[in-house]
Amino acid sequence: MDEIRILLVEDSPADARLIEELLSEGKRERVRLEWARRLDEARRKATSGGVDLVLLDLSLPDSRGIGTYELMREANSHLPVIVLTGLDDEELALRAVRQGAQDYLVKDQVNAGLLERAIRYAIERQQIQRELHNLNADLEQRVAERTQQLSVAYEQLAQANGELRELDRLKSAFIAVTSHELRTPLMVINGTLSVIRAKLGDSRPDLMRMLEASVRASKKLERIIVGTHKINQKGEYRERFLRKPAHMADLVQQVVNEVMPFVELRQQRLSVGVARDLPLVKVDPDKIRDVLVNLLMNAIKFTPNGGALEVCARMSRPDQMEICVSDNGVGITEEDKPNIFDEFFSTFRVQHHSSGEYEFEKRGIGLGLALVKNFVHMHGGDISVESAPGKGSAFYFTLPVQAESEPFLAQEEAS
Ligand SMILES: Nc1ncnc2c1ncn2[C@@H]1O[C@H](COP(=O)(O)OP(=O)(O)OP(=O)(O)O)[C@@H](O)[C@H]1O
Numbered sequence: 001m002d003e004i005r006i007l008l009v010e011d012s013p014a015d016a017r018l019i020e021e022l023l024s025e026g027k028r029e030r031v032r033l034e035w036a037r038r039l040d041e042a043r044r045k046a047t048s049g050g051v052d053l054v055l056l057d058l059s060l061p062d063s064r065g066i067g068t069y070e071l072m073r074e075a076n077s078h079l080p081v082i083v084l085t086g087l088d089d090e091e092l093a094l095r096a097v098r099q100g101a102q103d104y105l106v107k108d109q110v111n112a113g114l115l116e117r118a119i120r121y122a123i124e125r126q127q128i129q130r131e132l133h134n135l136n137a138d139l140e141q142r143v144a145e146r147t148q149q150l151s152v153a154y155e156q157l158a159q160a161n162g163e164l165r166e167l168d169r170l171k172s173a174f175i176a177v178t179s180h181e182l183r184t185p186l187m188v189i190n191g192t193l194s195v196i197r198a199k200l201g202d203s204r205p206d207l208m209r210m211l212e213a214s215v216r217a218s219k220k221l222e223r224i225i226v227g228t229h230k231i232n233q234k235g236e237y238r239e240r241f242l243r244k245p246a247h248m249a250d251l252v253q254q255v256v257n258e259v260m261p262f263v264e265l266r267q268q269r270l271s272v273g274v275a276r277d278l279p280l281v282k283v284d285p286d287k288i289r290d291v292l293v294n295l296l297m298n299a300i301k302f303t304p305n306g307g308a309l310e311v312c313a314r315m316s317r318p319d320q321m322e323i324c325v326s327d328n329g330v331g332i333t334e335e336d337k338p339n340i341f342d343e344f345f346s347t348f349r350v351q352h353h354s355s356g357e358y359e360f361e362k363r364g365i366g367l368g369l370a371l372v373k374n375f376v377h378m379h380g381g382d383i384s385v386e387s388a389p390g391k392g393s394a395f396y397f398t399l400p401v402q403a404e405s406e407p408f409l410a411q412e413e414a415s
């Protein structure tokens with residue numbers, strides 16, 4: 001700053017002269033002094049600009065006490081103010097400092113050096129305070145903007161969440177009603193078919209063949225409806241399941257027997273690699289059979305005629321058995337992989353959809369793997385898949401095996 005423009009507000013000409021002299025003695029700063037005897041005049045000058053600092057006596061003809069400082073500040077709150085005071089007025093000067101005055105000087109004790117230093121520091125402090133104030137205001141503004149953006153985003157998220165929950169509720173309600181409504185007529189159809197079968201006896205083999213086809217179709221429909229219903233209840237579904245010690249080799253053999261007719265129809269080869277000396281696993285056998293049937297039926301469906309399938313089981317860790325169902329079929333794309341365990345996910349292509357249970361690439365409604373995953377998780381296990389399009393797929397699932405020291409109870413209900 002080349003020249004400091006000082007406004008001296010002082011009604012006593014003697015005091016004003018004293019200050020003027022002290023300022024002219026100062027060595028380091030060049031100053032230009034303006035003098036106002038009354039507060040109203042000082043306020044006018046402070047408002048119109050051209051002033052860097054105010055030296056303010058609090059006792060003026062038109063104002064006295066702390067109010068003098070307050071009115072001065074009101075005229076221009078950016079101007080640094082140094083209060084000039086008498087010995088008996090220090091307390092008042094301190095109040096002004098607490099309210100924002102940069103400093104105070106006792107007139108009888110002031111000298112040129114003290115005055116000069118007080119002026120320099122007051123200006124610098126005021127500048128720093130102003131910069132801080134601006135920074136603070138800027139920060140507050142940015143925080144306010146960000147808060148506003150966040151609250152908008154939060155509202156949008158809450159709304160989307162609500163809509164999703166509602167959609168999910170509608171979906172569940174729809175499935176619950178549909179599966180219930182479908183089951184009743186299905187029971188009637190099944191009942192009627194068995195009555196017809198009984199009445200027909202051996203008299204009409206041609207009609208009997210047609211009847212068997214209807215029974216198979218109706219059984220399949222029933223399986224789909226039951227599966228849909230089960231998966232729909234999954235959220236709050238805490239089906240109690242019966243765990244009992246089982247030999248994996250036996251479970252696999254039962255399932256292999258069940259799916260063998262389809263393997264033969266498709267001229268495929270199914271090899272089994274399950275050691276008989278594996279430890280017992282404590283499982284719900286129905287559910288593990290369901291898991292194996294679903295994985296094997298998928299392997300059959302998604303492998304061309306003449307392909308090779310395999311089911312194996314081994315201990316992958318001392319406390320964990322790993323079962324693998326693999327095929328050298330069509331494989332699964334990277335894009336589909338993350339979704340195949342989702343309910344109702346079926347890499348949908350109309351010409352391949354539905355009707356067949358074992359024919360090549362006949363997709364179902366996409367519940368099989370969702371149920372498989374659910375059942376494996378119920379047992380505390382996990383499932384994963386390795387697959388390459390054109391090469392085949394391998395599904396691995398694990399089951400925890402209890403330490404040998406823990407005896408199995410004959411039959412125990414899991415919580
Ligand atoms: N072994 C496999 N090889 C290739 N693709 C598979 C295999 N297993 C599953 N998939 C793919 O994952 C999808 C989902 O399988 P999932 O068993 O859930 O349904 P789905 O067999 O089509 O119908 P559902 O089992 O309900 O009758 C299948 O439609 C298929 O695209």
Ligand SMILES: [Mg+2]
Pocket residue numbers: 294297298364367368369
């Ligand atoms: Mg399936």
